[in-house]
Amino acid sequence: MNGGMITAQSSTSIGQTSFLFYITLIISISAIVLLIIFYYISTQKTILKEKAESMGYESPNEMVRDKLAGKPRLLSWNVFLYDDSKSIALRYLLASMVFFFIAGSFGLGMRLSLTNPNPHLLTPDEYNVLLSEHAILMIYMFALGAAFFLGYYLLPSHLKLKRDVMGGYASVAFWIWLFGGIFILVSRTATRWYYYPPLALELAEYGGGVFNWLAVIGLEMVFVGVVINCIIIIKLIASERSKDIKLSEMSLFTWAMLFTVVMTISSAPTLMVGLGMLFYDFFNPIFFTAASHQVLLFTIMFWFWGHPIVYIAIIPAFGLIYEIIPKFTGKPIYSYNSGIIGLGLLLILSELVWGHHLMNSGLGVAWDIFFGTTSFLVVIPSAITVFNWIASLWSADRIRLTTPMLFVINGIIDFIIGGTMGVILSAAPANDFLHGTYFVTGHFHFIFLGLTVGITFAGIYMLFPTLTGGRKYDVRLARWHFYLTALGSAVMAGAWGIGGFMGMPRATAGYFARFQPYQDVSIAGGIIIAIAQLIFLYNLAKSYTKQPSISMDNVLENNPTSPEIPVTTPAPTPPDINITGGAK
Amino acid sequence: MGNKTGIVMALAILVIVGFSVALALDVPIKPQFIPSPVPSSGPEHVVNVTLWADASGWDFNHGTVNPNIVVPPDTLIKFTVIEEDGEPHTLTIAPGAKETSFSTTVLPTSAITCIIGHKSYGSIYITSPGEYTYWCTVHPLTMVGHIYCNTTAKIGKPAPKYKFVNNVSMNLQNNVLIYNGMKYPSLYIPVSTYLNMSVNDSTLENYSIYFNPGSGINMTGETMLINQTNTSSYGGYYFVNPGVYTYWNMDNTSKYGLIYVYTNMVNQTLYADVAGWNYSSNMSYGPVNPTLTFSQYTLVNFTIIDEDNLTHSIIINPGVSENTSYTALAKVTKAHPTTSFLYFFSETGNYTYWDGYHPSTSVGLITITNSTPAGSFTIGTQNIQNHTYNGMRSFITLRDVEGLIPEP
Structure with a gap:
């Protein structure tokens, strides 16, 4: 053996050694971190257990639920240890906020990449990943997460729960849902939120993404978590409700949650089955291959769920609007019964309109007419709801324009604009031309930004003193958060709507140069929205730099709207007033 | 609960968002079967294969369904795929007896358009003996056949050998071909030269390169050098007739360059x-x-x-x-x-x-x-000559002339 050989060997072994060293270092540090977390959790659990035993409870969870029932809950890391309904709610709040910011940053990335007609910041592959992840995470992780946050947080108060015993299941459902979302994120799927085969079956960066199989598993897990949650919420409403609250006295938010979960349970199974078949196709392509002539079958299975999820994402917001308006007008909602009828009609119609997503897919003219007609019919419950809100505002003596109320009014306006665009799309001839354009993107971003995002923030602002343990948010910053969000979403979605009407194709990494003005305007809108959300984060952090100074009560929990309760006294004090009017 | 929980949560969100963006931008890439490139001296053998794309099977109404293709090593198989049934198809090839993801798609669905009778062209260079599988990813159950490469295969006529080979590499910027800062340089090549033009498309623009005889763009007599693409690509042509040719980009016909083929x-x-x-x-x-x-x-x-x-x-x-x-x-x-x-x-x-x-x-x-x-005539040893006068620029490519191979 000569010297050269020895040198070559030793240099190789040094390379391997340093690699092993770094791997060992990373594993060691991770193990230490995990050990610290485990130590913290197990210590807390032991303390809880001892306390529970000393107080005569069989399990710590029982004590937690019993002791914390009906009390304001704080945002804290302990929510991951407790499994009463409100702790589960706060887990959903934390997770959905994290995913909101992740998916939002993906949306911003797409906007920034479209400053040039040719893809320049992102490659088309990267753009496709961001496009798909933005949609999937926003819908399944943010919108559904926020809905469960509101449901789990407000329902126990609104229903005056007899007992809160489903926490164990809810906790499991949360973790399944969360890991499903993480799997989807890690999979870096590029299949858009449709998972259409054969694209989804092509495990390559130019197809559905190399790890798209993981996204299919992740979405199935999300569904399992979501369906468990829906069953729990139905059980909360149906059998755990206090006898004091009759069905006809339930708050409109409760009705909205009920319709939401019924809608989910009745439509999710088709796509759950479809995803199972899709996963089987990875190994043995028999279901959704073109050779089987059943590719369209998956699109039908998808949209049978895909349209209801759109309503699932906004109906909790509808319910919350019904709760927020009376708090700032001082009068009950204009018509309680028509509120229920409007939401209930949406439940029924949501199952009958899915075909309007497939008007270009060859279902046939007869079906196009059927689904176009049912889509037009959606105008009736939507109008009932909107007019109910407007009538409530109209009949008010005085409307206090606090930040949550501003979000509500903006949500109503955005819903009217976005809904009108939806009506245009439901006409099959117009749909042929507008389907593949940014008009559709503008349509649903108006609604999602105005309602899902805006009303969730309105709810967070109303619950702010409770969640933060009696802290105040900076009203000026909150106003800026609102104004910029409203302005940015109108600018962005408006430019998409106009550009889309001119024929600007959506979901592409580049565009024709003649659409540059619309893209530039929407980029400006997107950046404004991003700045607004950073203001919200700053506001949250800033509120923690001061000591708690106000009451932890909030009007959403303590005063569930009910037509039977006449409002004799002035409206309950909302958090905004507390802040400006001095603390207790 | 600590007083700083909200601050920690806000920071945690920003950190997690940062990691997520970094993760999402790191798009995983599937390992692909990359066939050997055709050597600059040209392939040993060329086999022309015509396939009719039908969902029921390749060549479904044209003789043997899913025919076996037998070729000797170092063969350039030139495919002509004819759309038969109006459905989307691909021509995908992988080494081995089975369809695997370690494959290369010679013709994607965008190339094999759904227009019945439309012809699309693609090729693959097969160097090593063994079994290969060709199939359509849309119809993997029906449209699947095999390529056998063995040394005893006797089909295919020898490819023309080129007297001279000229490789010229240009950059594509704003749909204009640029060499060393020169837009559309004039190319002077001796007759009987295989001009191999490679285009470096770093900005992923759409382009397709054509040339036609004569000075100026003539869209009726054009020949394709590089098919419509948006990545770096190459294409070549064996110039056997002297004269002036014009080369241009179909996506921007406002500018063009000239090829002088001299004897x-x-x-x-x-x-x-x-x-x-x-x-x-x-x-x-x-x-x-x-x-x-x-x-x-x-x-x-x-x-x-x-x-x-x-x-x-x-x-x-x-x-x-x-x-x-x-x-x-x-x-x-x-x-x-x-x-x-x-x-x-x-x-x-x-x-x-x-x-x-x-x-x-x-x-x-x-x-x-x-x-x-x-x-x-002599080629000389000069490599590249830049000559600038009055803003006029000319350019000679006399490189890579070592591949002097006798003409058949």
Whole structure:
């Protein structure tokens, strides 16, 4: 053996050694971190257990639920240890906020990449990943997460729960849902939120993404978590409700949650089955291959769920609007019964309109007419709801324009604009031309930004003193958060709507140069929205730099709207007033 | 609960968002089967295969369904795929007896359009013996066949061997081909040259490169060099007829470049003197204002040397008299006494060369005949010659000439 050989060997072994060293270092540090977390959790659990035993409870969870029932809950890391309904709610709040910011940053990335007609910041592959992840995470992780946050947080108060015993299941459902979302994120799927085969079956960066199989598993897990949650919420409403609250006295938010979960349970199974078949196709392509002539079958299975999820994402917001308006007008909602009828009609119609997503897919003219007609019919419950809100505002003596109320009014306006665009799309001839354009993107971003995002923030602002343990948010910053969000979403979605009407194709990494003005305007809108959300984060952090100074009560929990309760006294004090009017 | 929970949560969100964006932008790439490139000297064998794309099977109504393709090693299989049933298809090839994801898609669905009868073209170079599978990813159950590569296969005629091979690599910027900062450089190549043009498309623009005979874009007689794509690609053509060709990008036809295919290259030196071209007191430069005779398609490398420290220019125009509408091709001054330029004579007939500063004394004739040049021409050892004059730029590619292979 000569010297050269020895040198070559030793240099190789040094390379391997340093690699092993770094791997060992990373594993060691991770193990230490995990050990610290485990130590913290197990210590807390032991303390809880001892306390529970000393107080005569069989399990710590029982004590937690019993002791914390009906009390304001704080945002804290302990929510991951407790499994009463409100702790589960706060887990959903934390997770959905994290995913909101992740998916939002993906949306911003797409906007920034479209400053040039040719893809320049992102490659088309990267753009496709961001496009798909933005949609999937926003819908399944943010919108559904926020809905469960509101449901789990407000329902126990609104229903005056007899007992809160489903926490164990809810906790499991949360973790399944969360890991499903993480799997989807890690999979870096590029299949858009449709998972259409054969694209989804092509495990390559130019197809559905190399790890798209993981996204299919992740979405199935999300569904399992979501369906468990829906069953729990139905059980909360149906059998755990206090006898004091009759069905006809339930708050409109409760009705909205009920319709939401019924809608989910009745439509999710088709796509759950479809995803199972899709996963089987990875190994043995028999279901959704073109050779089987059943590719369209998956699109039908998808949209049978895909349209209801759109309503699932906004109906909790509808319910919350019904709760927020009376708090700032001082009068009950204009018509309680028509509120229920409007939401209930949406439940029924949501199952009958899915075909309007497939008007270009060859279902046939007869079906196009059927689904176009049912889509037009959606105008009736939507109008009932909107007019109910407007009538409530109209009949008010005085409307206090606090930040949550501003979000509500903006949500109503955005819903009217976005809904009108939806009506245009439901006409099959117009749909042929507008389907593949940014008009559709503008349509649903108006609604999602105005309602899902805006009303969730309105709810967070109303619950702010409770969640933060009696802290105040900076009203000026909150106003800026609102104004910029409203302005940015109108600018962005408006430019998409106009550009889309001119024929600007959506979901592409580049565009024709003649659409540059619309893209530039929407980029400006997107950046404004991003700045607004950073203001919200700053506001949250800033509120923690001061000591708690106000009451932890909030009007959403303590005063569930009910037509039977006449409002004799002035409206309950909302958090905004507390802040400006001095603390207790 | 600590007082800083909200601050920690806000920071945690930002950190998690940062990691998520970094993760999402790290798009995982599927390992792909990359066939060997065709060597610059050309493939050993070429096999033309025509396949009818039908969801029921390749060549479903045309003889054997899913035919086996048997080729010797080092074979370029040129596929012609004809749309049969109006459905989307791909032509995907993988080594081995089964369909695997370690594959290359020769023709994607965008190439095999759903127009019945549409022909699309693709090729794969197979070097090593073994079994390969070709299939359609849309119809993997029905449209699947095999390629067998073995040394005993006797089909396919030898590919034409190229006398010269020229590789030229250009960058694509704003739909314009650029070499070393020069937009659409003129390419001078000897006849019987395989011109292999590779385009570096770093900005992922759409483009397709064509050429046609003649000077100027002519969309009726064009030939494709590089098919419509948005990535770096290459394509070549074996130029066997001399003349002027125009190469251009279908996505931006406002600019184009020229390819000069010459049969003969001649060095011609002219001494510029106020008393006449090649005038010398001792007549050592030969006759004054000589009549120059070249054969058609000759590329003449003129060298102009200033003889009397005055300023001279040279103008060449067709016809037997001076035509002032033509501009100067080169200029010599006291400061720059020597210059050279290339002139390609594509038409027969008479030309006049004259000095723009001394038109009455320095004027001569060039006669271009259509006779075959005697003897062979030399390529020379020069690699790239940049020549700039009056904003006019020319460019010679005489590189990679070591692949001199006798013509069959």
